[in-house]
Amino acid sequence: MSFRARxxxxxxxxxxxxxxxxxxxxxxxxGPNGAGKSTLLGxxxxxxxxxxxxxxxxxxxxxxxxxxxxxxxxxxxxxxVRVEFPFTAEQVVLMGRTPYGGGWYESPQxxxxxxxxxxxxxxxxxxARDFRSLSGGExxxxxxxxxxxxxxxxxxxxxxxxxxxxxxxxxxxxxxxxLGAGGMLVVSVTHDLNLxxxxxxxxxxxxxxxxxxxxxxxxxxxxxLIERVFGVRVEIDGGWIRYGR
Amino acid sequence: MDGKPEIVSxxxxxxxxxxxxxxxxxxAASATLIAAIAAIAAGLASPLIGSAHISLSRAFARAxxxxxxxxxxxxxxxxxxxxxxxxxxxxxxxxxxMLRDPLAEPYTLGVSSGASVGAVLGICFGLRATGLLSxxxxxxxxxxxxxxxxxxxxxxxxxxxLAGVTMNSIAFAIILFLHSTATFSQSFAxxxxxxxxxxxVEYSTLAWLALIVLPVCAAVIRLARQWNxxxxxxxxxxxxxxxxxxxxxxxxxxxxxxxxxxxxxTGPIGFVGLIVPHALRLRLGADHRVLLxxxxxxxxxxxxxxxxxxxxxxxxxxxxAGVLTALAGGPFFIWLLRSRRRSLWx
Numbered sequence: 264m265s266f267r268a269r270x271x272x273x274x275x276x277x278x279x280x281x282x283x284x285x286x287x288x289x290x291x292x293x294g295p296n297g298a299g300k301s302t303l304l305g306x307x308x309x310x311x312x313x314x315x316x317x318x319x320x321x322x323x324x325x326x327x328x329x330x331x332x333x334x335x336x337x338x339x340x341x342x343x344v345r346v347e348f349p350f351t352a353e354q355v356v357l358m359g360r361t362p363y364g365g366g367w368y369e370s371p372q373x374x375x376x377x378x379x380x381x382x383x384x385x386x387x388x389x390x391a392r393d394f395r396s397l398s399g400g401e402x403x404x405x406x407x408x409x410x411x412x413x414x415x416x417x418x419x420x421x422x423x424x425x426x427x428x429x430x431x432x433x434x435x436x437x438x439x440x441x442l443g444a445g446g447m448l449v450v451s452v453t454h455d456l457n458l459x460x461x462x463x464x465x466x467x468x469x470x471x472x473x474x475x476x477x478x479x480x481x482x483x484x485x486x487x488l489i490e491r492v493f494g495v496r497v498e499i500d501g502g503w504i505r506y507g508r
Numbered sequence: 509m510d511g512k513p514e515i516v517s518x519x520x521x522x523x524x525x526x527x528x529x530x531x532x533x534x535x536a537a538s539a540t541l542i543a544a545i546a547a548i549a550a551g552l553a554s555p556l557i558g559s560a561h562i563s564l565s566r567a568f569a570r571a572x573x574x575x576x577x578x579x580x581x582x583x584x585x586x587x588x589x590x591x592x593x594x595x596x597x598x599x600x601x602x603x604x605x606m607l608r609d610p611l612a613e614p615y616t617l618g619v620s621s622g623a624s625v626g627a628v629l630g631i632c633f634g635l636r637a638t639g640l641l642s643x644x645x646x647x648x649x650x651x652x653x654x655x656x657x658x659x660x661x662x663x664x665x666x667x668x669x670l671a672g673v674t675m676n677s678i679a680f681a682i683i684l685f686l687h688s689t690a691t692f693s694q695s696f697a698x699x700x701x702x703x704x705x706x707x708x709v710e711y712s713t714l715a716w717l718a719l720i721v722l723p724v725c726a727a728v729i730r731l732a733r734q735w736n737x738x739x740x741x742x743x744x745x746x747x748x749x750x751x752x753x754x755x756x757x758x759x760x761x762x763x764x765x766x767x768x769x770x771x772x773x774t775g776p777i778g779f780v781g782l783i784v785p786h787a788l789r790l791r792l793g794a795d796h797r798v799l800l801x802x803x804x805x806x807x808x809x810x811x812x813x814x815x816x817x818x819x820x821x822x823x824x825x826x827x828x829a830g831v832l833t834a835l836a837g838g839p840f841f842i843w844l845l846r847s848r849r850r851s852l853w854x
Contacts, residue, residue: 305743308743308747309746309747310743310746310747330746330749330750330751331749332749333749334747334748334749335749337747338747339743339747341741341743341744344740344741344744345608345741346739346740347608347609347610347739348604348605348610348739348789348794349789349790349793349794350736350739350740350793350794350795351793354736354793354794354795355740358736358737358740358744358748359748361733361734361737361748361749361750362748362749364733367732367733367797368529368532368533368797369529370529371529374529413748
């Protein structure tokens with residue numbers, strides 16, 4: 264088991280949330296704006312505290328984890344990162360190795376991990392470019408590479424496909440599903456119910472800071488629940504959610 | 509990850525030219541070495557330059573007046589300029605990184621002015637601990653400016669700069685008030701000091717300054733890898749294992765100490781922390797492991813050269829070093845402001 268939350272609550276966003284997550288698989292968190300998805304993800308990443316209730320990772324309460332040890336297991340991808348200084352894409356990815364290095368410079372192993380992560384995220388062609396000169400989608404993939412360079416057991420993503428074109432959206436979801444199948448736990452906030460339906464192993468639907476639905480996406484995303492949570496009438500047609508006009 | 513990673517970009521997947529790790533390290537080392545050599549060269553040459561011509565051999569042979577001019581008039585002043593320049597440009601890098609704002613600098617944030625108020629208070633009331641008062645003024649202004657610019661969990665760069673400008677005005681109003689109530693000799697001391705001139709100081713004072721400034725700078729430089737992450741973001745650093753709270757507090761304390769102590773001896777010297785780090789970033793990139801040590805040495809060299817110019821350009825009249833750095837730094841600041849507006853996300 265990886266995350267276990269019991270009556271988890273925060274000053275804003277998250278009101279009362281309980282769940283158990285397996286050690287691997289691809290979990291999608293869906294819900295309308297302001298439902299508390301990002302706040303929940305922030306708490307799980309150890310970035311929002313103090314929280315009320317309990318949230319444990321590998322049976323250790325989050326506040327008791329040492330930052331560095333936690334960062335070797337859990338990586339977090341924000342929606343976007345704004346960089347003011349001329350770091351290259353590769354330098355941004357190299358920062359993912361911080362929890363491993365005690366030295367002034369990264370080790371050869373660090374560079375090998377970075378190389379691998381950049382290949383997986385498909386950002387090798389612009390490794391030497393200034394991060395600020397990249398497009399939104401390219402930046403998002405560099406941030407993904409930086410998280411992969413942490414070699415985490417758990418990957419938390421906040422709407423990773425916001426700036427991606429169709430092709431890279433699909434590639435991202437395929438990658439997340441493959442990582443989940445390969446033994447990693449991937450938890451991603453998403454607005455695209457159809458992509459979640461196709462790729463995720465499990466869906467957590469949030470509304471008003473609470474869990475409104477939890478289970479395999481095909482069971483959770485029923486027209487009933489979607490109307491109740493999102494206030495939109497839909498049909499399920501051949502395994503796809505169809506929105507009315 | 510699944511054996512054969514999927515390549516989806518249309519570009520040919522030929523990895524761009526990449527540096528070997530050793531090459532990165534050796535380039536950083538050579539950049540630092542060059543900066544260090546520049547600083548040492550400036551430090552050795554500057555005391556020999558001036559309105560009176562002196563020779564190094566006569567100075568070391570204790571021949572008068574070369575000996576007195578070299579060791580009591582020029583060398584302490586050059587050392588002060590070097591320590592001050594190093595401290596101010598390291599502080600500039602530090603503030604820019606922590607505030608994620610390329611325009612941040614002790615002077616633009618009003619921190620130098622806060623230190624000035626402390627020092628002027630010291631002069632007016634005849635207190636000896638001007639250094640401590642400056643430090644207090646610097647820390648107080650930093651707290652106020654940060655407090656004003658904090659919007660929830662984020663800092664607004666726009667508010668930050670306006671708060672800095674406002675604190676500058678308030679600080680100078682206080683200084684003018686103190687000035688108007690001062691006696692004639694105090695008044696002279698205040699104006700001399702405010703121009704940001706470097707005067708010869710006693711070696712014991714210099715030793716004290718070095719004893720605090722050098723270890724603080726070393727401690728800042730040692731944390732370079734963490735500053736890299738903090739320069740991207742708080743959450744970014746925290747989710748990669750950095751204890752951001754402690755790091756930020758250390759950064760602000762170190763910045764206040766460096767600005768406060770140096771300002772108490774040199775007067776408000778602006779823009780060193782802006783010009784030096786930016787010039788270096790253009791050439792060396794943003795990695796603080798190169799940027800910080802190079803800023804330390806280049807800052808020392810820069811202020812040393814500025815001070816030598818200030819002594820010699822229209823000798824025997826002296827232009828205060830602060831005037832020179834402001835004349836160079838003001839236009840530079842405006843250029844930065846303009847180029848930043850053109851960039852994509854502002």
